[in-house]
Amino acid sequence: MIPSTPRQSRPKVCFLYIAQTHQILHSLPIAVALARGWPGLEVEIAATTQEHLDYARQLLAALGGAPITSRLLPPAWLRGMRLKAASTPPKALMLAANAVALGRMDAIVTPERTTAMLRKLGVRKPMLVYTQHGAGDRGGVFEPRLRQFDLVMAAGPKQRDRMVEGGWVKPENCAMVGYPKFDIIDALPGSPLPTFPDAKPIVVYNPHFHATLGSWPSFGVRVLEQFAADDRFNLIFAPHIRLFDGASPVMLNALKPFRDHPRIHIDLGGPAAIDMTYTRAADIYLGDVSSQVYEFLRTPKPCLFLNPTHAAWRGDESFHHWLYGPVLTEVDGLIDQIEAARAGHGDYIQAQKTGFAESFDLTATPSSERAARAIADRLLRAA
Structure with missing residues (x-):
């Protein structure tokens, strides 16, 4: 002792x-x-x-x-x-x-x-x-x-x-x-926002670092490829800070084709990725099991979730946040699915409000x- x-x-x-x-x-x-x-x-x-x-x-x-x-x-x-x-x-x-x-x-x-x-x-x-x-x-x-x-x-x-x-x-x-994080976020001005050539709806893609439930290993590059090929949205790729912390050269090299893309902003862990700058600025949330979805839902907005392992999530409280938007097991036609999530957001607003109230006293x-x-x-x- x-x-x-x-x-x-x-x-x-x-x-x-x-x-x-x-x-x-x-x-x-x-x-x-x-x-x-x-x-x-x-x-x-x-x-x-x-x-x-x-x-x-x-x-x-x-x-x-x-x-x-x-x-x-x-x-x-x-x-x-x-x-x-x-x-x-x-x-x-x-x-x-x-x-x-x-x-x-x-x-x-x-x-x-x-x-x-x-x-x-x-x-x-x-x-x-x-x-x-x-x-x-x-x-x-x-x-x-x-x-x-x-x-x-x-x-x-x-x-x-x-x-x-x-x-x-x-x-x-x-x-x-x-x-308490809300207190410090409200007291500070926030980090500078990324600039995009055209004012389009912003999607924040926030994959978790979880080895199996996280969507990056199975879907990540395909997600970025679809945003690069379709001009309907601007994308902020802001994964959980632990996903690329100490990342291998192979992981980092996978991002090279997208680093200079005019509609894609990549931030692997800078201040804006952790101080709610992106979750406040984004119009749509794309993610998997990160708790950042709750920070995003301080204002109810459209969400879309990726389920790469086909997890049987309904009724499992560990996936309760997947009640706040559509859940996809594949990412083919992802941009169309995001458009559909925006159009159908009204079906999820009450669940989002209730879930936020249960999460934050x-x-x-x-x-x-x-x-x-x-x-x-x-x-x-x-x-």
């Missing part, structure tokens, strides 16, 4: 970033709300790469600042071990290398589940808080590691009920707080403030 140290004058809360940059947007607004609203707590952010730290600091500055310290986690040599040019060093090794230092915190707040490993490394003192980094339906995120967290946040009743009813989280350890109090209070209440009660 990592030895504990005497409590500092102010309880210290660490917002930890060991995964890809998209996760920063899910917990950083909570750090800001906590630092501004609870001066009796000391708040810091810690990241495993300089790029992540720079992005977090840039966001903090754009928000007007907050009393938050920041640091780059050691060791430097481990950052050089990024596998296949991935954007982050190995998460488990970085946790192991920093277990003693992290064990001195009073709370560790993280948007990903690998941090649960700290308990196996003997870190017992800090309260572990999992903020989530999406509000999707895939069943894989409801799993045993959730039991290692002292506080798990839920965006809405759908997420909360699945975690509690599945036995992954106890009701007293779950706080339904809404969606949004109130007059900002979600980041609700999340910050949930942390502070538990932390100060334990002091």
Whole structure:
């Protein structure tokens, strides 16, 4: 067990970033709300790469600042071990290398589940808080590691009920707080939009990285080919950031024919791909199992889903979002299918509104403030 140290004058809360940059947007607004609203707590952010730290600091500055310290986690040599040019060093090794230092915190707040490993490394003192980094339906995120967290946040009743009813989280350890990412998105101007020669309806294609349920391996190139050959739509190809993180030369080469196409914009993980710039700008969503569909549906709009494995999805809550638009098992004639999805959107509007309300419990109090209070209440009660 990592030895504990005497409590500092102010309880210290660490917002930890060991995964890809998209996760920063899910917990950083909570750090800001906590630092501004609870001066009796000391708040810091810690990241495993300089790029992540720079992005977090840039966001903090754009928000007007907050009393938050920041640091780059050691060791430097481990950052050089990024596998296949991935954007982050190995998460488990970085946790192991920093277990003693992290064990001195009073709370560790993280948007990903690998941090649960700290308990196996003997870190017992800090309260572990999992903020989530999406509000999707895939069943894989409801799993045993959730039991290692002292506080798990839920965006809405759908997420909360699945975690509690599945036995992954106890009701007293779950706080339904809404969606803090919306707070930071609404507070910032957003990234520049791509420019297209002609004003046409915009489709955002957002394939997930899931090895089998994701549509890229089976359909991706054919999807791009059809948009390149048909001039009815402009396309933003913005896959989940993990799909091309550390991608092979073969994967990257497959995009070469489309990189200079006037009606196709490709973004494999820049700020606009993660800060809702594209989901807000697009008129139609084309995807598979990514939770980003829920961010897109903040305003009801047409959706179309790709089912490359012919999954028996009806009645399976892991595919609940496929009730929000047509589901295709083939992509022949895709552009015509997108036109049909636009024309038939009225059939799905009520399902989209209901699904959004089940996914996000949004109130007059900002979600980041609700999340910050949930942390502070538990932390100060334990002091």
